[in-house]
Amino acid sequence: MAMKRKLDVPDDRLSSLDEHGHHIEIEPASVSGRYRRARDWAYFVLIVVFLVLPWTRFGGEQTILLDIPARRFVFFGLSFWAHDIPLVFFVFGIMCIALSLVTAAFGRIWCGWACPQTVFIDRVYRKIEEWVEGNHHERAKLNRAPMSWKKVRTWALKWFLFFFISTNIAHSFTAYFIGAERLLGMSLAAPWENWTPFLFVTILTAALLFDFGWFREQFCVIMCPYGRFQSVLMDDNSLGVLYDEKRGEPRKGTEEEGHEHGDCVNCYRCVSVCPTGIDIRRGTQMECIACTACIDACDEIMLKVGRPEGLIRYASENSIGGGKTRYLRPRTVVYASLLVAFIVGLGVSVARRQMIDIQFIRAIETPYTQKVFDDGHVEITNHYRIHLKNQYTDTLTVSLAIAAPNPGVTLIAPTFPMRIAGNETQKTHAFFTFANALTATTGRQTISVEASFPLDGETLIEVVPISLVGPFGNSADENEAASDGKTESGDETKAEDDE
Numbered sequence: 344m345a346m347k348r349k350l351d352v353p354d355d356r357l358s359s360l361d362e363h364g365h366h367i368e369i370e371p372a373s374v375s376g377r378y379r380r381a382r383d384w385a386y387f388v389l390i391v392v393f394l395v396l397p398w399t400r401f402g403g404e405q406t407i408l409l410d411i412p413a414r415r416f417v418f419f420g421l422s423f424w425a426h427d428i429p430l431v432f433f434v435f436g437i438m439c440i441a442l443s444l445v446t447a448a449f450g451r452i453w454c455g456w457a458c459p460q461t462v463f464i465d466r467v468y469r470k471i472e473e474w475v476e477g478n479h480h481e482r483a484k485l486n487r488a489p490m491s492w493k494k495v496r497t498w499a500l501k502w503f504l505f506f507f508i509s510t511n512i513a514h515s516f517t518a519y520f521i522g523a524e525r526l527l528g529m530s531l532a533a534p535w536e537n538w539t540p541f542l543f544v545t546i547l548t549a550a551l552l553f554d555f556g557w558f559r560e561q562f563c564v565i566m567c568p569y570g571r572f573q574s575v576l577m578d579d580n581s582l583g584v585l586y587d588e589k590r591g592e593p594r595k596g597t598e599e600e601g602h603e604h605g606d607c608v609n610c611y612r613c614v615s616v617c618p619t620g621i622d623i624r625r626g627t628q629m630e631c632i633a634c635t636a637c638i639d640a641c642d643e644i645m646l647k648v649g650r651p652e653g654l655i656r657y658a659s660e661n662s663i664g665g666g667k668t669r670y671l672r673p674r675t676v677v678y679a680s681l682l683v684a685f686i687v688g689l690g691v692s693v694a695r696r697q698m699i700d701i702q703f704i705r706a707i708e709t710p711y712t713q714k715v716f717d718d719g720h721v722e723i724t725n726h727y728r729i730h731l732k733n734q735y736t737d738t739l740t741v742s743l744a745i746a747a748p749n750p751g752v753t754l755i756a757p758t759f760p761m762r763i764a765g766n767e768t769q770k771t772h773a774f775f776t777f778a779n780a781l782t783a784t785t786g787r788q789t790i791s792v793e794a795s796f797p798l799d800g801e802t803l804i805e806v807v808p809i810s811l812v813g814p815f816g817n818s819a820d821e822n823e824a825a826s827d828g829k830t831e832s833g834d835e836t837k838a839e840d841d842e
Contacts, residue, residue, distance in 0.1 A: 358630075371616050389457060446576040455635060460563065460567075461563075471508070517543060581660075583631075584633045584634075591654050592605045594607040594609040613641050701805060702807075706726040706772070723776065726772065727773050729770065740797065743793070746806060753775070755773065755776065758771045759771075787811070
């Protein structure tokens with residue numbers, strides 16, 4: 344049996360824990376290579392987008408604003424309100440299904456390439472450590488060294504820079520919810536004038552310092568549930584960072600006497616660069632975040648010893664075993680189909696969303712009232728309640744009119760034209776009067792009402808169909824019943840308004 348080396352990963356515990364369960368700070372070595380360069384660019388773009396996006400404007404509004412107290416949400420010029428909450432079903436569905444599809448096809452590429460935990464720690468916080476404390480050997484040596492003035496000074500500088508970065512991240516994150524302009528004004532004022540935002544930014548800064556500055560890989564291993572889902576979402580055709588055991592074994596130093604060793608020279612370079620401290624040669628592991636650092640490290644060693652690259656590579660279990668990776672399979676087809684369905688559902692729902700929502704609801708009373716004039720002419724009246732909702736951010740002036748052709752209907756709406764502020768809902772009443780002959784044949788007639796309002800130099804019109812009802816004739820009994828109904832209508836309407 345081969346003797347264990349100092350760099351061997353323990354079998355009975357996490358690499359970040361000692362035999363007593365105490366945390367061991369992992370200091371991964373830096374690495375260069377094609378994947379490292381690609382990740383650096385991806386991280387740079389993601390960081391810039393996250394930090395800059397809340398401070399930009401699109402269509403006169405903040406590009407992304409999640410104003411929870413005002414129940415207003417803005418995405419690239421589109422405003423959504425609390426009553427649009429059913430759209431969240433599509434949004435969360437798209438996020439969950441997209442993550443499932445990406446995981447089924449490409450493994451934990453999210454963790455290694457896009458997760459904020461990985462992006463900020465790897466691209467920002469570890470770079471600060473390298474600049475202040477040196478390479479991984481120097482950092483490990485500093486951690487083991489006894490307390491000294493140099494150690495205190497170095498740690499103080501490092502944590503000051505951590506604090507500076509953390510508070511900037513916290514402010515940018517808060518700007519998504521408060522608004523960049525409001526947040527800037529609050530930042531220049533005294534803390535006690537805006538206690539809630541101040542405490543939120545302070546607590547978030549402390550949480551980022553704890554997580555990105557110290558907790559780090561422990562969050563991925565202990566708290567994040569995604570790593571535990573991978574066994575359900577992935578299969579033998581899912582891509583991942585894998586070690587080619589057939590080509591690498593037996594490793595150098597473990598081969599039997601008289602036999603040649605495989606391509607793995609047992610240098611432990613893949614272990615030293617791993618941010619979670621695992622040995623990728625042990626197969627698929629929950630702690631692996633697919634950051635590809637071990638691929639670049641192994642390729643570098645293979646070039647030095649004159650062996651082909653790819654001993655550790657992006658591959659599936661099938662391709663490592665000599666087969667082919669099947670990208671189109673029932674799992675990915677179902678995920679892709681559901682994703683398309685949810686995206687289409689979201690697009691249709693947003694496209695059909697009415698920015699001016701006007702509803703005519705028949706009042707709670709008799710369906711109609713009628714009035715008989717001395718000349719025998721009969722006039723019918725229908726009473727409707729109007730619910731008007733403005734989903735624009737601007738204050739609008741809404742007018743109502745009967746759409747052409749008008750079959751002799753008069754609209755009585757004393758509160759119109761009506762001014763209605765952005766994201767405001769108002770309720771009022773409208774009465775439609777018409778001659779008995781309009782409904783004498785079927786007892787019902789459909790007309791259209793136009794709600795018009797000026798916006799951005801043009802007049803927009805929403806057309807609402809209204810169903811008017813009346814009697815099938817004009818008997819004395821109907822007149823008497825209608826007259827009684829009119830009295831009751833007036834009382835109910837008044838009671839409803841008082842309520």
